Amino acid sequence: MAEGLNKKELEDLKNRLVRKPRLVWDTLSKAEKEAVFEFAEGYKAFLDRAKTEREAVQVIEEVAQKEGFKNIKKEETGRKFYRINKNKSIALAVLGEKPLIQGLNIIAAHIDSPRLDLKQNPLYEEVDLVFFKTHYYGGVKKYQWLARPLAIHGRIVKKDGSELDICIGESEDDPVFTIADLLPHLARKVQADKKMSEAIEGEKLNILVGSMPIGDDETKERFKLGVLKYLNEVYGLVEEDLFSAEIEVVPAGKARDIGWDRSLIGAYGQDDRVCAYATLRAICELERPGRTALALFIDKEEIGSDGSTGIKSRFTDSFLSELFEVKGEKGDERSLRDCLLSSMALSADVNGALDPDYQEVHEKRNAARIGYGVCITKFTGSGGKYGSNDANAEYLGLIRNLFNSHNVIWQAGELGKVDEGGGGTIAKFLAIYGMEILDCGTALLSMHSPFEIASKADIYMTYRGYKVFFKNL
Numbered sequence: 241m242a243e244g245l246n247k248k249e250l251e252d253l254k255n256r257l258v259r260k261p262r263l264v265w266d267t268l269s270k271a272e273k274e275a276v277f278e279f280a281e282g283y284k285a286f287l288d289r290a291k292t293e294r295e296a297v298q299v300i301e302e303v304a305q306k307e308g309f310k311n312i313k314k315e316e317t318g319r320k321f322y323r324i325n326k327n328k329s330i331a332l333a334v335l336g337e338k339p340l341i342q343g344l345n346i347i348a349a350h351i352d353s354p355r356l357d358l359k360q361n362p363l364y365e366e367v368d369l370v371f372f373k374t375h376y377y378g379g380v381k382k383y384q385w386l387a388r389p390l391a392i393h394g395r396i397v398k399k400d401g402s403e404l405d406i407c408i409g410e411s412e413d414d415p416v417f418t419i420a421d422l423l424p425h426l427a428r429k430v431q432a433d434k435k436m437s438e439a440i441e442g443e444k445l446n447i448l449v450g451s452m453p454i455g456d457d458e459t460k461e462r463f464k465l466g467v468l469k470y471l472n473e474v475y476g477l478v479e480e481d482l483f484s485a486e487i488e489v490v491p492a493g494k495a496r497d498i499g500w501d502r503s504l505i506g507a508y509g510q511d512d513r514v515c516a517y518a519t520l521r522a523i524c525e526l527e528r529p530g531r532t533a534l535a536l537f538i539d540k541e542e543i544g545s546d547g548s549t550g551i552k553s554r555f556t557d558s559f560l561s562e563l564f565e566v567k568g569e570k571g572d573e574r575s576l577r578d579c580l581l582s583s584m585a586l587s588a589d590v591n592g593a594l595d596p597d598y599q600e601v602h603e604k605r606n607a608a609r610i611g612y613g614v615c616i617t618k619f620t621g622s623g624g625k626y627g628s629n630d631a632n633a634e635y636l637g638l639i640r641n642l643f644n645s646h647n648v649i650w651q652a653g654e655l656g657k658v659d660e661g662g663g664g665t666i667a668k669f670l671a672i673y674g675m676e677i678l679d680c681g682t683a684l685l686s687m688h689s690p691f692e693i694a695s696k697a698d699i700y701m702t703y704r705g706y707k708v709f710f711k712n713l
């Protein structure tokens with residue numbers, strides 16, 4: 241016992257001084273619990289329709305139009321606008337009462353996810369079976385992609401310039417595709433005795449797409465020809481069309497509830513469509529904010545944000561300068577820069593939740609936990625915060641107080657032990673503009689796997705957090 245303090249006084253002291261992580265489920269009223277489950281239904285429907293960045297852009301545009309957002313390239317009156325960048329990124333804005341030069345409230349999520357991309361010369365036959373060759377996109381554990389049903393999504397630009405969107409393997413009567421794995425009886429030397437990272441080679445991630453020949457023994461590559469004949473008859477394709485294509489192989493199937501209590505969601509692509517969906521819902525429910533709200537749904541995060549549709553492209557600047565124009569404010573170079581410098585942003589991205597079976601890779605005091613609310617990550621990077629945006633204390637204070645005063649349950653998260661690994665998000669690329677930014681999103685189990693897991697309670701708190709950020713900051 242500390243000197244002079246009785247049991248009750250110590251209890252009071254503890255209540256006043258010690259940080260108390262809050263489990264979202266413990267804080268919810270019956271009505272709020274219903275709202276959590278209802279929100280999850282909309283989210284699952286979004287996941288099922290938006291399994292690639294292109295599909296996400298289409299769904300987000302559709303929702304935005306329904307909610308009164310106008311394409312800024314076509315209409316210039318109103319308060320809600322959007323712009324699309326090459327079918328793979330989209331930005332939504334709601335103009336605020338305050339001048340733009342005072343800064344925006346920005347939430348930026350990414351809509352690409354780890355997957356297998358077809359190579360540009362993908363089709364071949366081997367021992368009388370037909371395959372597509374792939375090159376994986378983003379950080380995948382390759383063994384997770386073997387021996388499971390896969391779907392093919394993507395866009396093909398044909399010889400005549402016309403565009404064909406395909407999505408095969410998602411509806412009940414579609415065929416699916418797969419990568420065959422080696423039987424355990426023969427896997428000892430070539431797989432089991434190797435390091436896990438070397439056991440499955442990238443060049444062996446080949447998608448099985450057919451096995452029925454045409455012609456006879458004399459016909460060269462008659463199995464491959466059979467698939468080409470089918471692709472030609474059904475889609476009007478010739479082999480070279482696969483060169484001008486972006487075809488993404490993703491796990492087939494829909495988002496599912498997990499557990500007897502249905503408290504979790506399992507699905508492909510929750511990194512980062514969970515934050516994308518929460519952002520979309522938050523901005524769609526926003527009317528007349530003080531500061532202008534900007535929601536960015538960005539491609540290419542999983543491969544380092546490079547490329548014309550990644551956050552490093554100047555798409556944000558262009559959309560912003562159009563916003564100055566439609567708002568009737570002077571949008572010279574200096575004003576644009578000042579606007580961005582005065583902006584406040586959330587890098588809406590997921591974090592890895594404490595894994596019960598691998599607690600040793602986490603530092604438990606600072607690891608995000610499933611069910612403890614939206615996760616705020618001050619810094620990312622690895623090996624001494626290298627390559628990280630490291631958010632400012634003043635900004636952390638602002639967001640913490642904002643969330644606390646609006647009953648948004650939040651937790652602090654760090655991606656793994658100090659020397660264990662790490663990762664990056666788009667935060668550091670938006671930070672280039674000098675804006676305040678921190679990472680804020682949902683914690684996942686099985687992150688980057690074909691079936692990622694999130695808590696419905698955390699998903700809902702992510703949305704609540706984003707909503708107050710847009711509305712009340």
Ligand code: MN
Pocket residue numbers: 350511512541589590
């Ligand atoms: Mn992410």
Ligand code: MN
Pocket residue numbers: 511542688
């Ligand atoms: Mn990721």
